[in-house]
Amino acid sequence: MTALAVKKNFQPVIVDVRESAEYHDLHLYGAVNIPATKFAVSDYEPYRGRPIYLVCNTGRRVQAVKKKLEAAGFPHVEVNAIQMQAYTEQQQPNPGIEGSWTVDRQFRLLLGILLLVAGAGLLTGKSALLTIVLIIALGLTITAVIDRCYLKMLVARMPWNQQGRRVAEAGN
Structure with a gap:
């Protein structure tokens, strides 16, 4: 395995567990959307062994997902320090989609x-x-x-x- 491959395998991934439309309104750059309502361990398998940072609107949905992933043996699952509600309250710009309603x-x-x-x-x-x-x-x-x-x-x-x-x- 090359050094680049090793580095890629340990790069963290941000998983946004909100519904797809919520994710579409605003999400963290590079985040992957896997809605908590459609939870399946198989969706997370490509990230096994990598640090996984979970994000939702307030942090409630990620707690259940974190427990399920830890029970499935995922070693590096964390709740992201800032959830989307806090992000928007800090008045970060919302690029959105022109003409769409959040x-x-x-x-x-x-x-x-x-x-x-x-x-x-x-x-x-x-x-x-x-x-x-x-x-x-x-x-x-x-x-x-x-x-x-x-x-x-x-x-x-x-x-x-x-x-x-x-x-x-x-x-x-």
């Missing part, structure tokens, strides 16, 4: 539309629509406590978000 923006639009519909219904005397407002308020409270938003993850898995990911991969 998953976060789509999520906010969906919540806004639901609240507008409920508000309009309440103004017309349809008190049953108060249920929508209460469900959204409860959902946002729970997602803040557990630090995971399943509705946002659902938006990330919508077909139009998957299509954008395939187009980006085809262009590379």
